[in-house]
Amino acid sequence: MISRIFPRLMQERSATATIWLLSFAVPLLTVGLAIGLTLRSLPILRDNSLIDLLTRTTWRPMAGEFGFLPFIVGTIAVTLVAMVISAPICLLAALHLAEYAGSQTRTLLRPLVDLLAGIPAVVYGLFGILVVVPAVGRYIAPFAESHLYFVPWLSPQQHATGYSILAGGMVLALMVSPFIISVAEDALQAIPVGVREASLSLGATSWETSKYVSLRAALPGLVGAVVLGFSRTLGETMAVLMVVGNVAQIPESIFDSAYPLTALIANNYGEMMSIPLFDSALMLASLLLLVVVAFFNFAAQMLVLAVRKRAGE
Amino acid sequence: MPHVAVRDLSVTYEGKIGFKSTTVEIPDACITAVIGPSGCGKSTFLRCLNRLIDNTPGARVQGEVLIDGTNIYDPGTDLSALRKKLGLLSQRPQVLPMSIYDNVAYGPRIHGTRRRAELDDIVRKQLEVAGLWEEVHDRLHQPARQLSLGQQQRLCLARGLAVEPEVLLCDEPTASLDPVSSGHVEERLIELKSEYTIVLVTHMLRQAHRLADYVLFMYMGELVEEGPADELFSNPRDERTRDYVAGTIS
Ligand SMILES: Nc1ncnc2c1ncn2[C@@H]1O[C@H](COP(=O)(O)OP(=O)(O)O)[C@@H](O)[C@H]1O
Numbered sequence: 001m002i003s004r005i006f007p008r009l010m011q012e013r014s015a016t017a018t019i020w021l022l023s024f025a026v027p028l029l030t031v032g033l034a035i036g037l038t039l040r041s042l043p044i045l046r047d048n049s050l051i052d053l054l055t056r057t058t059w060r061p062m063a064g065e066f067g068f069l070p071f072i073v074g075t076i077a078v079t080l081v082a083m084v085i086s087a088p089i090c091l092l093a094a095l096h097l098a099e100y101a102g103s104q105t106r107t108l109l110r111p112l113v114d115l116l117a118g119i120p121a122v123v124y125g126l127f128g129i130l131v132v133v134p135a136v137g138r139y140i141a142p143f144a145e146s147h148l149y150f151v152p153w154l155s156p157q158q159h160a161t162g163y164s165i166l167a168g169g170m171v172l173a174l175m176v177s178p179f180i181i182s183v184a185e186d187a188l189q190a191i192p193v194g195v196r197e198a199s200l201s202l203g204a205t206s207w208e209t210s211k212y213v214s215l216r217a218a219l220p221g222l223v224g225a226v227v228l229g230f231s232r233t234l235g236e237t238m239a240v241l242m243v244v245g246n247v248a249q250i251p252e253s254i255f256d257s258a259y260p261l262t263a264l265i266a267n268n269y270g271e272m273m274s275i276p277l278f279d280s281a282l283m284l285a286s287l288l289l290l291v292v293v294a295f296f297n298f299a300a301q302m303l304v305l306a307v308r309k310r311a312g313e
Numbered sequence: 314m315p316h317v318a319v320r321d322l323s324v325t326y327e328g329k330i331g332f333k334s335t336t337v338e339i340p341d342a343c344i345t346a347v348i349g350p351s352g353c354g355k356s357t358f359l360r361c362l363n364r365l366i367d368n369t370p371g372a373r374v375q376g377e378v379l380i381d382g383t384n385i386y387d388p389g390t391d392l393s394a395l396r397k398k399l400g401l402l403s404q405r406p407q408v409l410p411m412s413i414y415d416n417v418a419y420g421p422r423i424h425g426t427r428r429r430a431e432l433d434d435i436v437r438k439q440l441e442v443a444g445l446w447e448e449v450h451d452r453l454h455q456p457a458r459q460l461s462l463g464q465q466q467r468l469c470l471a472r473g474l475a476v477e478p479e480v481l482l483c484d485e486p487t488a489s490l491d492p493v494s495s496g497h498v499e500e501r502l503i504e505l506k507s508e509y510t511i512v513l514v515t516h517m518l519r520q521a522h523r524l525a526d527y528v529l530f531m532y533m534g535e536l537v538e539e540g541p542a543d544e545l546f547s548n549p550r551d552e553r554t555r556d557y558v559a560g561t562i563s
Pocket residue numbers: 326329330331332349350351352353354355356357358369370371
């Protein structure tokens with residue numbers, strides 16, 4: 001009896017231990033990464049205070065001036081523009097797929113949306129250079145110049161080239177849309193059919209039902225979808241680097257060039273290593289990115305929880 | 314002419330039969346039970362009456378449903394106005410993701426009632442009719458999902474009554490409830506039957522015995538027999554009805 005149960009017990013124990021170890025390995029990796037980056041950023045932090053580094057606006061590595069603010073602002077600006085463009089469109093697209101499209105349209109559209117998710121970032125970047133940048137430079141910026149000149153952040157300076165926050169935001173919006181659409185659609189599909197039918201049976205139209213019932217019932221999931229998109233956008237590098245212009249300045253409008261943290265790291269790592277502290281500055285940039293993404297993920301979780309609580313679940 | 318009359322109505326689901334051509338008039342001011350074994354087409358039949366069947370992919374409806382004398386399958390039918398006339402109570406209580414108050418006020422708001430005092434009156438009145446007011450009057454603004462299933466079903470009843478329908482369509486409204494809650498819902502239906510035309514789908518013979526004034530018996534997609542409850546139960550004409558009522562087929 002004992003002899004038969006013993007090996008099984010051992011198996012059980014070792015499986016539990018392995019799973020336990022593995023479930024700690026991944027978070028540990030993140031912690032290790034943060035520690036490594038911190039250690040490598042120490043040299044620059046020894047010479048400059050963190051506050052100075054984060055709030056100064058000049059970036060002249062040769063002169064030993066490392067102001068990170070332009071990069072932080074650039075990262076946030078591109079991400080915000082991307083989210084403002086993509087969130088409403090993607091949510092409506094998800095709503096269409098979940099509740100309005102016929103089954104044929106859906107079977108046609110879904111693979112197309114999934115296909116978007118599989119396209120490499122560099123292709124989006126090329127698309128940005130070939131289509132989005134010229135469109136911004138030639139049409140959108142001149143339009144904004146003559147019609148929106150009184151709106152802060154929307155009025156371009158003279159001679160906008162198109163390599164801008166807006167172009168970066170538009171390319172990112174496109175890139176991130178399949179993720180937002182599919183997560184949002186899942187949230188909408190999860191609403192019981194009966195709840196929608198209850199609304200319809202009271203005489204509500206389809207749109208009223210979507211607006212008052214579906215969007216409300218799926219709200220936690222929809223917020224989650226947008227937030228997921230948000231954190232993907234923050235870390236995206238390749239496509240954005242190709243179209244934002246990469247100028248280390250504090251942008252005054254979305255038609256100005258910017259320089260996101262990811263682009264800074266990708267453009268410079270491996271070059272100019274002879275400049276003192278440059279290497280350490282890039283490590284700090286990586287650490288900043290990690291912290292910003294972690295912060296947004298955390299805030300996002302809190303937001304989803306709060307929404308879920310309000311929705312009464 | 315009664316509120317609800319059906320002419321040569323049939324439904325197929327991508328070629329498969331939902332129910333076969335049926336002609337019947339539903340008597341007003343009483344409870345008409347639609348009985349028959351599971352899968353015989355009762356729900357499909359009910360969903361045709363307020364055109365909720367439109368929302369089922371693959372369903373094809375032929376024939377006419379006359380609500381107050383007008384064929385609701387005529388093109389150009391105002392679905393919102395139609396559905397306002399027919400309240401629905403489904404198998405599982407389907408509360409909307411909002412407060413108890415807003416659930417009841419949902420329909421009236423959709424149909425244009427905005428004044429707070431008026432809405433307050435409607436909510437109170439219909440919750441009283443549904444026998445729920447005493448239990449919830451001090452927490453009207455809490456999420457409806459926090460109610461028990463039985464309370465949720467009575468809330469759904471109040472919500473349906475709030476748009477002042479003429480007809481109540483009930484699809485096994487007590488199937489997911491415990492006996493006590495079922496009893497509550499049954500009592501409400503009996504109280505309401507003098508004012509409404511009630512169509513009650515049920516696969517529970519006992520419930521049909523307790524509540525029905527008129528009975529439609531469906532079997533394998535066919536309306537086999539109809540008649541006043543006491544006649545149909547005590548003296549069924551068709552053999553299949555006799556077997557079903559006796560409990561030898563199900
Ligand atoms: N959405 C649907 N798609 C395909 N077939 C369906 C659908 N709904 C019901 N049916 C079929 O139609 C027939 C009648 O079903 P239903 O009206 O739900 O019966 P009941 O309510 O009496 O149990 C059954 O054979 C069922 O399989």
